[in-house]
Amino acid sequence: MVAFTLNGGDVSLEIDPQTPLLWALRDNLGLTGTKFGCGMGLCGACTVHLDGAAVRSCSLPLAAVAGKAVTTIEGLGGEHPLQRAWVEHNVPQCGYCQSGQIMSAAALLAANPAPDEANIRQAMAGNLCRCGTYHKVQRAILSVAAVAHWEPAVEGEA
Amino acid sequence: MNLTRRQFIRNVSVAGGALTLGFQLTGCSEEPLLLGSETDFRPNAFLRIDTDGTVTLQIPKAEMGQGIVTGMVTLVAEELELDPAAIRYEMAPVHGAFADPEMRLQITGGSASIRVYYDILRQVGASARETLIVAAMNQTGLARDALQARDGSVISRRDGAVRIAYGELVPVARTLPAVTGVMLKPASEQRLVGHYEQRVDAEAKSNGTAQFGIDVAPEGCLTAVLLRCPWFDGAVESFDAAAASEMPGVEAVFATEHGVAVVADGYWPARQAAAKVDVRFTPPAEGLRDSGAIARAMAAALDGDDFASVRDEPGSGPEDGTLVEARYEVPFLAHAPMEPLNATCRLTASGCEVWVGTQAPDVARDAASRVLGVPREAVVIHNQFLGGGFGRRAAADNVAEVVAIARELKRPVKLVWSREDDIRHDWYRPAMAGQIQARVGAGGEVSHWRHRIVGPSINQQVLPKLAGSMLPQWVPAGATALAGKLAAGKDFASVEGAKELPYNFAGINVEYHNLPVPVPLGYWRSVGHSHTAFVVESFVDELAHRAGLCPLAFRRRYLAEDAPARRVLDAVAEAANWGKAPPGRFQGLAVHASFHSVVAEVVEISLEDGKPRLEHVYCAVDCGQVINPDIVRDQMIGGIVFALSAALYGEITLKDGAVEQGNYHDYPVLRQNEVPAMTVVLIDSDAPPTGVGEPGTPPAAPALANAIFAATGVRQRRLPLQLS
Numbered sequence: 001m002v003a004f005t006l007n008g009g010d011v012s013l014e015i016d017p018q019t020p021l022l023w024a025l026r027d028n029l030g031l032t033g034t035k036f037g038c039g040m041g042l043c044g045a046c047t048v049h050l051d052g053a054a055v056r057s058c059s060l061p062l063a064a065v066a067g068k069a070v071t072t073i074e075g076l077g078g079e080h081p082l083q084r085a086w087v088e089h090n091v092p093q094c095g096y097c098q099s100g101q102i103m104s105a106a107a108l109l110a111a112n113p114a115p116d117e118a119n120i121r122q123a124m125a126g127n128l129c130r131c132g133t134y135h136k137v138q139r140a141i142l143s144v145a146a147v148a149h150w151e152p153a154v155e156g157e158a
Numbered sequence: 159m160n161l162t163r164r165q166f167i168r169n170v171s172v173a174g175g176a177l178t179l180g181f182q183l184t185g186c187s188e189e190p191l192l193l194g195s196e197t198d199f200r201p202n203a204f205l206r207i208d209t210d211g212t213v214t215l216q217i218p219k220a221e222m223g224q225g226i227v228t229g230m231v232t233l234v235a236e237e238l239e240l241d242p243a244a245i246r247y248e249m250a251p252v253h254g255a256f257a258d259p260e261m262r263l264q265i266t267g268g269s270a271s272i273r274v275y276y277d278i279l280r281q282v283g284a285s286a287r288e289t290l291i292v293a294a295m296n297q298t299g300l301a302r303d304a305l306q307a308r309d310g311s312v313i314s315r316r317d318g319a320v321r322i323a324y325g326e327l328v329p330v331a332r333t334l335p336a337v338t339g340v341m342l343k344p345a346s347e348q349r350l351v352g353h354y355e356q357r358v359d360a361e362a363k364s365n366g367t368a369q370f371g372i373d374v375a376p377e378g379c380l381t382a383v384l385l386r387c388p389w390f391d392g393a394v395e396s397f398d399a400a401a402a403s404e405m406p407g408v409e410a411v412f413a414t415e416h417g418v419a420v421v422a423d424g425y426w427p428a429r430q431a432a433a434k435v436d437v438r439f440t441p442p443a444e445g446l447r448d449s450g451a452i453a454r455a456m457a458a459a460l461d462g463d464d465f466a467s468v469r470d471e472p473g474s475g476p477e478d479g480t481l482v483e484a485r486y487e488v489p490f491l492a493h494a495p496m497e498p499l500n501a502t503c504r505l506t507a508s509g510c511e512v513w514v515g516t517q518a519p520d521v522a523r524d525a526a527s528r529v530l531g532v533p534r535e536a537v538v539i540h541n542q543f544l545g546g547g548f549g550r551r552a553a554a555d556n557v558a559e560v561v562a563i564a565r566e567l568k569r570p571v572k573l574v575w576s577r578e579d580d581i582r583h584d585w586y587r588p589a590m591a592g593q594i595q596a597r598v599g600a601g602g603e604v605s606h607w608r609h610r611i612v613g614p615s616i617n618q619q620v621l622p623k624l625a626g627s628m629l630p631q632w633v634p635a636g637a638t639a640l641a642g643k644l645a646a647g648k649d650f651a652s653v654e655g656a657k658e659l660p661y662n663f664a665g666i667n668v669e670y671h672n673l674p675v676p677v678p679l680g681y682w683r684s685v686g687h688s689h690t691a692f693v694v695e696s697f698v699d700e701l702a703h704r705a706g707l708c709p710l711a712f713r714r715r716y717l718a719e720d721a722p723a724r725r726v727l728d729a730v731a732e733a734a735n736w737g738k739a740p741p742g743r744f745q746g747l748a749v750h751a752s753f754h755s756v757v758a759e760v761v762e763i764s765l766e767d768g769k770p771r772l773e774h775v776y777c778a779v780d781c782g783q784v785i786n787p788d789i790v791r792d793q794m795i796g797g798i799v800f801a802l803s804a805a806l807y808g809e810i811t812l813k814d815g816a817v818e819q820g821n822y823h824d825y826p827v828l829r830q831n832e833v834p835a836m837t838v839v840l841i842d843s844d845a846p847p848t849g850v851g852e853p854g855t856p857p858a859a860p861a862l863a864n865a866i867f868a869a870t871g872v873r874q875r876r877l878p879l880q881l882s
C-alpha cells in the first residue's frame with residue numbers, strides 16, 4: 001500500500017508500487033487532467049508537483065511518492081493566476097499539453113517569482129507543444145510574473 | 159437526391175438565402191435529426207434553444223486546436239445576438255445534416271471548415287433570431303420594425319420597455335415555421351466577426367476538465383494495448399501469452415486481425431503484460447523495404463521519362479539561356495500529435511458505441527460497422543476533443559482496432575496507443591523527390607520551367623477508404639479501389655502547389671510519376687504543399703541568385719500587379735525590414751498559396767559556430783475575412799512551428815520494412831527554448847474567409863533554407879536540412 005497526499009487530501013492505493021504515478025492518477029484515481037504523451041520523460045504532458053517541484057509522473061514510480069504531497073492540475077483549482085492568464089491569453093490550441101505546461105510554469109514561479117524570458121524558455125524546455133503555443137505560454141507566464149506571486153496554498157497545507 | 163442537395167446548398171452559400179429546412183432534408187433514407195427535448199425550439203439540426211434560454215450548437219467539425227468551436231460559435235452568436243461564451247456546444251453525432259457540403263463527408267480537412275460554414279452558420283443564427291422575433295410579434299402585437307434582438311432577448315426598439323428572453327419565446331417559436339431567406343449583417347454591423355479574440359474552450363483546457371478521447375471511461379471499461387506487426391503487411395502467425403496472462407490485472411490476451419490484444423484493468427498492467435507476450439508475425443513481402451532503396455527507386459524514376467503531365471504550357475523564348483537544374487528530396491514524416499491515438503468501444507444490442515477524437519466521424523462509423531458486420535446506423539460515434547490531429551485523425555485504424563477487440567472481449571474497452579505505436583504505425587507524409595529545370599536569359603528572363611515529381615500517391619491509398627464511407631454500403635470494395643487507382647495517376651495530393659505555380663514564366667510544365675510503396679500514407683498538415691512549396695520556392699531562389707536579382711524583386715517581377723502573392727510578399731517584406739537585416743542576421747523568403755489563402759514568410763537566422771540559429775519569423779497572410787484575429791495568428795505560428803520542426807529534425811526512416819524511430823528523442827520537434835520570435839501580419843480583406851489551419855506551414859521550410867543560403871552560400875536541397 002502506498003499512502004500520500006493528493007491535492008490536499010489523503011489517499012492510499014493498493015496497486016503495484018512500480019506503477020508510474022501518471023497511471024495511478026489516471027486509471028486508479030480518475031484524475032484525467034494529467035496527460036500521457038510519451039511515457040519517457042520527453043514531453044512534459046504528465047507534469048505534476050511533488051512537494052512543490054515539477055516532476056514527470058510517467059517516469060515516477062508510485063513508491064517514490066509515499067508520504068509526500070502530490071498536486072495535479074485539478075489541485076490548482078482553476079483560479080490560480082496562471083490558469084487565469086492562460087484563459088486571458090487564449091494559450092491552448094488542442095489543449096492536450098496544457099496541464100503539463102501550467103504545472104511546469106507554476107513550479108517555476110514558486111521557485112522564481114519573477115522569471116525573465118530566458119528563464120522561462122529554459123525552464124519550459126521540457127514541455128512539448130505540438131500545436132506550437134510556445135509564445136503564448138511565455139506571454140502568459142510573463143504576465144503573471146509581472147503582477148502576482150503565487151503561494152502554493154494546497155501544497156503548503158499538506 | 160445528392161445533386162439536388164448540393165445544388166441547394168450551393169444556392170444557399172452563394173445567395174445567402176433560405177436554408178434552415180434544407181439541413182434536415184438530407185440523404186434519401188435519413189430521418190431528420192432532432193436532438194434535445196420536444197419542448198425545445200429546434201429550427202434545424204444545428205441549433206436548439208430550451209425554455210431556460212440555453213442555446214446549444216452542434217459542431218459538425220473536429221476541434222483539434224484550430225479553434226473551430228470558437229469560430230463556429232462566433233458565427234452563430236453574431237447573428238443570434240449573443241455573447242459567444244453564452245452558447246453551449248456539442249460535438250455533432252454522425253448525420254447527413256453535418257456532412258461537409260463540398261466533400262459530402264463529415265470530415266475535417268483541407269482547412270475548409272470556416273470557408274464552407276461561413277454563410278451556413280450565420281444563416282443558422284439569423285434564421286433562429288428572426289423566428290424568435292416573429293414569436294415576439296405574436297406575443298406583443300408589435301410590428302417587426304418595432305423589435306430587435308439583443309443579448310439573448312427580443313426587445314422593443316424604441317424604449318426597451320418590452321424585453322422577452324429567448325427562453326420565454328421558445329414555446330411559441332417552436333410552433334412556427336422557421337423564417338428563411340434572412341439578410342445577413344453587412345460587415346460594418348458585425349460586432350464579433352473580425353473582433354472577437356477569446357477562445358470559448360480555453361477555460362476547460364486550462365483546468366484539466368477538457369475531455370479528450372483518452373480520458374473517456376464508460377462504466378466497467380478495461381484498457382487494451384495492441385502488439386502490431388512492425389512491418390506494414392504482416393499478420394500474427396503465432397503467439398505465446400502464458401507469461402502475460404499470469405500478470406496482475408490482466409483480463410485477456412488474444413489475437414485480432416490487427417495484432418495481439420492485451421487487456422487489463424489499466425494501461426500500465428496491460429503494457430507490462432504486453433512486454434511478456436511472445437509474438438511471431440508473417441514475414442514481409444519482397445519490395446521497397448528500406449529508405450535507401452526507396453530513395454534509389456525515386457532517383458531512377460527521375461532519370462527516366464515515364465511521367466504524366468499535370469500542367470502543360472509550351473515553352474517560348476530563347477532556348478539559349480543558361481539551363482539551371484536541381485534535384486530535391488523530402489522524407490517520410492509522422493504527425494506525432496501530443497495525444498497518442500486511442501478509442502473506446504462498448505457493444506450494444508445492435509452494434510456499438512465508440513468514443514474517439516476523430517477528424518472523420520463517418521469514416522470512423524463506417525470502419526466500426528465493417529468490423530462488426532452491422533449497418534452503419536447501428537454504430538454511434540461520440541466525438542471528443544482531439545489532442546492534435548494534423549491529418550492523422552482522419553484515419554480510423556484505431557477505431558477498427560478497438561471494435562475488433564470489443565467484439566472478442568464483449569466488455570467495454572479503451573485501446574491506448576503508446577508513443578512508439580504512434581510513430582511506428584502512422585499514415586505518413588510520403589517521401590518525395592523532385593527535379594526542376596529552367597532557362598535563365600541574360601536579362602534574368604525565365605523560360606522552359608519543367609518540374610518533375612516522383613513519389614507515392616496518397617490518394618491511391620486513402621480515397622478508396624474514404625469512398626467506402628461515402629458510398630452506400632453495398633458498393634463492393636473493388637469499385638472503391640478502382641476510384642483510388644484512377645485518382646493516383648495525376649494525384650492532386652502529390653502535385654498541388656507545384657501545378658499552380660503562380661509565376662509568369664515563359665513555359666511551365668509539371669509532371670508526376672507515381673511510385674507506390676508498401677507504407678501507409680496519409681494527409682499531413684498542408685499535404686502536397688508541405689513538399690512542393692519547399693522545392694518550388696527553393697528553386698525560385700536559386701533562379702533569382704542566377705539572375706543576380708534580390709529574391710523579393712525577382713518574385714515580384716514574375717507576379718501580376720494584382721496577384722495576392724505580391725500583396726503578402728510586400729507586407730512581409732515591410733514587417734521584416736527585408737534587405738536590411740541587422741548585422742549578423744540573414745533572411746530568407748518564400749510565398750505559397752494553399753487552401754485558398756496566400757502566405758509569405760521571412761525567416762531570419764544568425765550563425766552560431768557555423769550553424770543556423772532561428773531568430774525571427776515574419777509572416778503575412780491573406781485569408782479573406784478574418785473571424786478571430788488571435789486564432790488566425792496562432793494558426794500561422796503553429797503551422798510555422800510544425801514546419802520548422804520537420805525542416806530541422808523530421809525524418810522517418812525504414813529498415814526491413816519497419817520504422818526506425820519511436821519517440822520524441824529520435825523524432826524531435828521544436829521546443830520552447832528553440833522557437834524564434836514571430837510576427838504575423840493579417841491582410842485586411844472583405845473577401846469570404848479561406849483556410850488558416852494549414853497555409854502557414856508550406857513557406858517556412860523554403861524560407862529557412864533560403865536564409866541558410868544567404869548566410870552560408872550552401873544550397874539546401876534535402877529535408878531535414880543537412881547542417882553538420
Ligand code: FES
Binds near residue numbers: 035042057058059
Ligand atoms: S508522458 Fe511523461 S514526459 Fe511525456
Ligand code: FES
Binds near residue numbers: 093128133
Ligand atoms: S496545445 Fe496542442 S499540444 Fe500544446
